[in-house]
Amino acid sequence: MxxxxxxxxxxxxxxxxxxxxxxxxxxxxxxxxxxxxxxxxxxxxxxxxxxxxxxxxxxxxxxxxxxxxxxxxxxxxxxxxxxxxxxxxxxxxxxxxxxxxxxxxxxxxxxxxxxxxxxxxxAADWFRSWAALTATIPQFAWLCPVVPRFRRVVAMITALIFAPVFDAPRIADGVPMDxxxxxxxxxxxxxxxxxxxxxxxxxxxxxxxxxxxxxxxxxxxxxxxxxxxxxKRRDLSNRSGAGLVALAVVDKWRWVVGAGAAVAVVGVALALLRVQERR
CATH class of the missing domain: 3.40.50.300 (P-loop containing nucleotide triphosphate hydrolases)
Known part of the structure; x- marks a missing residue:
């Protein structure tokens, strides 16, 4: 069969x-x-x-x-x-x-x-813009212990760019680039x-x-x-410092402390940036 x-x-x-x-x-x-x-x-x-x-x-x-x-x-x-x-x-x-x-x-x-x-x-114009951007990072070093994503972003950028390319491993500590x-x-x-x-x-x-x-x-x-x-340069601090703060809070921070506290963190960051812009 x-x-x-x-x-x-x-x-x-x-x-x-x-x-x-x-x-x-x-x-x-x-x-x-x-x-x-x-x-x-x-x-x-x-x-x-x-x-x-x-x-x-x-x-x-x-x-x-x-x-x-x-x-x-x-x-x-x-x-x-x-x-x-x-x-x-x-x-x-x-x-x-x-x-x-x-x-x-x-x-x-x-x-x-x-x-x-x-x-x-x-080159001189590039460095002025680059230095202005990286100078915003130490202003938000206080976020690193409390906002995990911000800490991770700074660590990643330091490891891939600041340290190996520009010999600047301590940007987050306020040590400027040469x-x-x-x-x-x-x-x-x-x-x-x-x-x-x-x-x-x-x-x-x-x-x-x-x-x-x-x-x-x-x-x-x-x-x-x-x-x-x-x-543009007028938007630089808002797009760099505040942008980094925003990316941190929307991903992690608001789930830990609630949306209200997340908004407060962004508000403090923006206030600091406005003060810095007036100097």
């Missing part, structure tokens, strides 16, 4: 690897117009652009959860992130700002079809990018250049809207 047919169970196929999504790799340091460039690239590409805020602020970019834990792992192990999970699985089309700009060469190899944009500005060291590293990095990336694949993009060179480089039409201008 013939054996009865057996029920067959379909073997699930392994999950498909998402196609490479990254089209633009930002190699420029933070404070070279990266926030405006992020907004511009999102307009041009119609997809998320990865920025430091993507890492430290939950849902800073639509559809992307905060990636703080992933970058904490990078800081502790020294191994690069899983770029495919970080970018391709979520349709990220571009990157700008720290810390991803430090991995521009690795990304250029991993995404051979992506173009590279080195955003720049005069201007000569920072400018030397800024200029060294920019020169290295130009020497590493083939010229046909690289755009050196100067702060204030607007749409024309960007669209020409990417082969896209100039949008009908003005080029974005974000993170």
């Amino acid at each position: 013939a054996n009865p047919p057996r029920d067959t169970v379909a073997t699930p196929s392994p999950p498909a690897c998402p196609p490479p999504s990254l089209k633009v790799i930002g190699a420029g340091f933070g404070r070279t117009g990266t926030k405006s460039l992020q907004a511009a690239l999102e307009i041009l590409l119609g997809a998320p652009c990865y920025h430091m805020e993507t890492i430290v602020q939950p849902n800073a970019v639509a559809g992307l959860a905060g990636d703080l834990a992933a970058w904490e792992a990078v800081a502790s192990t020294g191994r690069s992130p899983d770029w495919r999970s970080l970018f391709d699985a979520r349709g990220v089309a571009a990157t700008v700002d720290f810390p991803v700009c430090l991995y521009y060469a690795e990304l250029a190899s991993a995404y051979p079809d992506a173009k590279v944009i080195l955003s720049v500005r005069p 201007e000569a060291t920072c400018i030397t590293e800024y200029e060294r990095h920019n020169a290295e990018v130009v020497a590493t990336i083939p010229p046909e694949r690289l755009l050196v993009y100067h702060l204030g250049d607007g749409w024309a060179p960007l669209c020409d480089f990417l082969g896209l039409p100039v949008p009908s809207v003005p080029y974005p201008h974000q993170n």
Whole structure:
């Protein structure tokens, strides 16, 4: 007698690897117009652009959860992130700002079809903006013992950027960055990018250049809207110090002490920043 047919169970196929999504790799340091460039690239590409805020602020970019834990792992192990999970699985089309700009060469190899944009500005102007941003961190050192996420953010940024790149491991303690060291590293990095990336694949993009060179480089039409201008100096303290406070309280603090206390923490932070702005 013939054996009865057996029920067959379909073997699930392994999950498909998402196609490479990254089209633009930002190699420029933070404070070279990266926030405006992020907004511009999102307009041009119609997809998320990865920025430091993507890492430290939950849902800073639509559809992307905060990636703080992933970058904490990078800081502790020294191994690069899983770029495919970080970018391709979520349709990220571009990157700008720290810390991803430090991995521009690795990304250029991993995404051979992506173009590279080195955003720049005069070194002295860059340092003034960079120093103003980092000077806000010690103002909120009091948050570290009571707001776990803020402590984690400061530790991650120190381990990945302040200490290894600028030899400034004590920013949170109020020890400022050395201007000569920072400018030397800024200029060294920019020169290295130009020497590493083939010229046909690289755009050196100067702060204030607007749409024309960007669209020409990417082969896209100039949008009908003005080029974005974000993170101006007048908004700096509100976007840096208060922004870091906000990212902390919305993620953890409000669940510990209640929404009212969370609002109070943000209020104190904003008051301190306003006092600082008047000096």
